[in-house]
Amino acid sequence: MDPEEQLSQVYAASAARLVAQMYAMTGDYAEAQDVVQEAFVRALARPGRFREVVNPEAWLRTVALNVARSRHRRGALLHGLIRSGRLVPAPPDAPGLSPDHVALVAALQRLPRSARETVVLHHLADLPVTEVATLLGCSVEAxxxxxxxxxxxxAEHLGEDDARPAPSGPATIRSEREARHA
Incomplete structure (x- = not known):
């Protein structure tokens, strides 16, 4: 049997059960999902080893448990650093997510990965186009x-009437025109 097919079958049969078990251990549903996902990723990374496992669910449970333990230790170390004063925690009064922010993130998720990375790096991380091009390994024109x-x-995903962004000056108009003809 193909290793990926085997893993798909094991996932269908046991992922929900493993998440439930890890949730009981960690007390955090998102953390449980993450550690189980990490266990499956590790199985995918070593298909030869996974194929030799006698009880795949037990192996995945052990890996997920070890991942959860490692994350717990790192979290405890972080909290210790914060308590010692060597690391300042984020302010507790940080603003929550606004409905606009949630809508933007949902719209970004609908974009292809390369477009999403470009938008986030340029508009949210405030990097210049040249630096974005270097980070993504593509041309400035791209x-x-x-x-x-x-x-x-x-603009379409967010339901704006005009899908064209409002230009902010001659340079923006020129760069958009150049991009359209690239």
Whole structure:
């Protein structure tokens, strides 16, 4: 049997059960999902070893438990650093997520990965186009093209009447025109 097919069958049969078990151990449903996902990723990374396992669910449970323990230790270390004063925690009065922010994140998730990365790096991380191009391993023109297309798609996803972004000056108009013809 193909290792990926075997893993798919094991996932269908045992993922929910493993998440429930890890939830009982960690007390955090999202953490339980993460550690089980990590266990399956590790199985995918070593298909030969996983194929040799006699009881795949037990192996995955052990891996998930070890991942949960490692994360707990790192969390305890972080809390210890915070308590010692060597690391300052984030302010507790940080603002919650606004409905606009939630809508933006949902719209970003509908974009292709490359467009989403480009938009986040340029508009949210406030990196210049040249730096975004370097980070993503593409040309400046490709970044500009992705930005124009992503802005239009985001406007459509967010239900704005005009899907074209309002230009902020001659440079913006020129870069959008160049991106359209690239």
């Amino acid at each position: 970044v500009k093209t992705r930005l124009v297309r992503a802005r239009r798609a985001l």
